[in-house]
Amino acid sequence: MTDQPDLSGGEASQDAGVLVNLSEYRQGRDPAPITFHRQELDAILWIYGRMVGEGEWKDYAIDHLKDRAVFSIFKRSGELPLFRIEKNPKLAGKQGAYCVLNTHGTVLKRGHELPQVLKVFNKVLKLIK
Template sequence: MDDQPDLQRDRARPTNSADVIDLREYKYAKDPLPVTFHRRELDMILWIYGRMVGEGEWKDYALDHLRDVAVFSVFKRSGELPLYQIIKDPRLANKQGAFSVVNTAGKVLKRGQDLKQVLKVFDKVLKLVET
């Protein structure tokens, strides 16, 4: 078993290490890589996720890396619709911001360039309780 991808090779001509490959053609011939969360972005998201799991608010998550967007979905129960989706859409980076938090109804709760600021939508406001 080989970890290298299957390559279509011409069986009549042996592969020579001196063969020249135009990297521009190779780059554009392949499908683009999916959008992903970088390590620091995922660390910030998982820190919020861990806090909310500890508070009993969230129970499960799903991570999708698609061609155009990366989506981190959080669930109260695994069989339901996601409570929130944290979306990274690089196409919007120069417009509204690449990061957004969307609720179950599809309403954008917060959007921006800085993921740390966008995730502040999950910060709870402490209220003074009189006894």
């Protein structure tokens, strides 16, 4: 007796594995979402912590989408974000992968390096209604 199934008569086992080419499998999958790296999050969270300490910001959300990563900043958790910090690698060769947008979607600053883009928060920004 053996542990192997009897495959006599040309029958294929239903439990037999299927050989798949790994590179073809990876190409067929959905691409991994765009994410912020640790250094990028450190820079963003440093500014976020400073503004929370000043009482300006109260909440945040991070979204990792197929085409971009978004860090949204809220005054109150039930409202629209005051600011969005976006990373879009498709724009890296053109206008820069990083940008800061306000509530209305207006680009406040765009660039190739995140620390340079985040300098927009060194100025006193006020929400205009």
